[in-house]
Amino acid sequence: MDKIEIRKKIDKHENRIWKQGMQNKETLINYRMAKQNIKEERLWKNSEEDKIIRKFQSGILPKNKHKDDCTECKVKNSVTHILNDCKIYSQIRIKYNLQNTNILEILQLKGRNKTDDYLKEIYLSML
Numbered sequence: 001m002d003k004i005e006i007r008k009k010i011d012k013h014e015n016r017i018w019k020q021g022m023q024n025k026e027t028l029i030n031y032r033m034a035k036q037n038i039k040e041e042r043l044w045k046n047s048e049e050d051k052i053i054r055k056f057q058s059g060i061l062p063k064n065k066h067k068d069d070c071t072e073c074k075v076k077n078s079v080t081h082i083l084n085d086c087k088i089y090s091q092i093r094i095k096y097n098l099q100n101t102n103i104l105e106i107l108q109l110k111g112r113n114k115t116d117d118y119l120k121e122i123y124l125s126m127l
């Protein structure tokens with residue numbers, strides 16, 4: 001094996017390593033892109049839920065409920081009434097096992113997956 005042949009072998013070897021490196025990078029890029037998409041999907045979902053929770057926290061009800069008295073309980077509609085007391089939503093409260101939970105606890109709970117779904121379901125059922 002002369003010097004030129006050795007050089008060619010080394011070049012071929014280096015080229016193969018470089019190509020493998022590029023393939024690994026491409027795999028990594030695809031992985032990162034997929035990961036990014038999953039992350040954005042979660043953020044979007046969370047922000048929809050956050051919107052609803054923020055509305056409740058600031059006492060905002062959907063327009064059709066805002067000024068009226070509750071048709072079922074004959075009291076003034078409010079976030080507190082709807083989340084804590086309203087008969088219309090008692091089935092949803094039972095479903096989430098939140099019959100004896102105070103509204104302030106519901107709105108202030110951290111890591112509140114169960115109550116997120118509860119607030120969302122109540123909000124959507126009011127629309």
Ligand SMILES: [Zn+2]
Pocket residue numbers: 070071072073074081085086087088
């Ligand atoms: Zn009511």
